[in-house]
Amino acid sequence: MCTQNNFTQLKLPSSMIQTLQTLGYSSMTPIQEKSLPYILDGKDIIAKAKTGSGKTAAFGIGVLNKLNIKKFRIQSMILCPTRELAAQVAQELRKIARFEHNIKILTLSGGVPYHPQVHSLSHQAHIIVGTPGRILKHLNEYNFDPKDITSLVLDEADRMLDMGFSEDIQKIISYLPQKRQTLLFSATYPLNIAHLSDDILTNPQVVEVESTHQKSIIKQEFYKIPDHQKLKSLEKILGNTQANSTVIFCNTKIACDTLADDLWDAGISTLVLHSDLDQKERNETIIMFANKSYPILIATDVAARGLDIKDIDLVINYDLPYDNEVYIHRIGRTARAGATGQAISLITQEEQFEDLKEYLDEDEFIQKDIDQLEERKFNIKSTYSTLFINGGKKSKVRAGDILGALTAGIGLDKDDIGKIDILDLCSFVAVKKEFEQKALDGLSNGKIKGRYFKVYLK
């Protein structure tokens, strides 16, 4: 998906270009190539691009480049539709921010305790990333001074409006300095976005990227089946695709839970992600899916919005979404950043399918017959198990410490250890299944960074 163009043609500090290189960003994605020249020039923009196109780095580079780092005041506000997305944006920004020391990025999302955020705000930050409701609450209670804000980003603006954040966004903006740069990102451009843009942007430059590259790399298939055959058909599809990493979408929380139970009865264990889970459970679920401790995640749209997990091979629409844009959004969970992916949808209602077919191009998808598939059992076992460690950033535990304890301390090979996630108060490490007991015993009985921690198998 990347062109020959290089970040070096932009006016960026060489330390930032080097950091991008380290992250594997050797060339700009099309949306970055089109938007960055304007962003770096201080212009307001409306950027329309599909999911997975690298929008975060586009505004992230702009926002970071604009910071006056020595001035330890909030200079940039980034609004996202969900906590998960805010967390991911902050994570991506922190990666790029490594080009300079001491850039402080704070997340302010709902669903997590409020007072620690107030406390963190009293210690200042350069950039805040969060959901509109919570940020507005902080503004209403004067927990931070917005007067030094010079850039505002609305990420996935269409989703924010869909979720009813329009009024909150307007109120937030009424607190901000008029003289500022505003960057609006949206996968779609419905009328309400146009109205919002009129209100809050000044002479915006509109940049748009065709989604052709995305279309061609996701193989889309549809199976028309009677409603009562959904579960059997799904099992057949899973057995025939044998994907290492699958996300299955259902339209409701109940449907997710029911499907998880049904698959469990069929001998397939899955993770479930929906908004009935508390924030801690949602974080853990995403971590355990991303670190390959489970091959299947069943999710609703709300919970999966913006989810950027690498290497999702297959997206299945167990329920077809009611909205065509949501369909595009869902299948965009696979084939991130140029990888190939597959999307399979079960069709039980002809009408809904007709509508979607009209929306897609003829050559983008194929319709297949479920009876043509052989009966095969899904037999993918996850590679890793997740160990929970009750120490994280606050106890100064770092990934290197855990890696060291597992290799030098316990004698595991580096290749037997997967993803390590360090949160504030706890950490998660993926180890190859066959070594889970050894790792558990070793970490429970030995020290990490000179201390004993409670460790258990998730």
Ligand code: ADP
């Ligand atoms: P979007 O917000 O458009 O849905 P993201 O910003 O989440 O997309 O980016 C999708 C993925 O692409 C991320 O994993 C990100 O790290 C990666 N990415 C972004 N820019 C580049 C680049 N220039 N080269 C390679 N990968 C990139």
Ligand code: MG
């Ligand atoms: Mg994004």
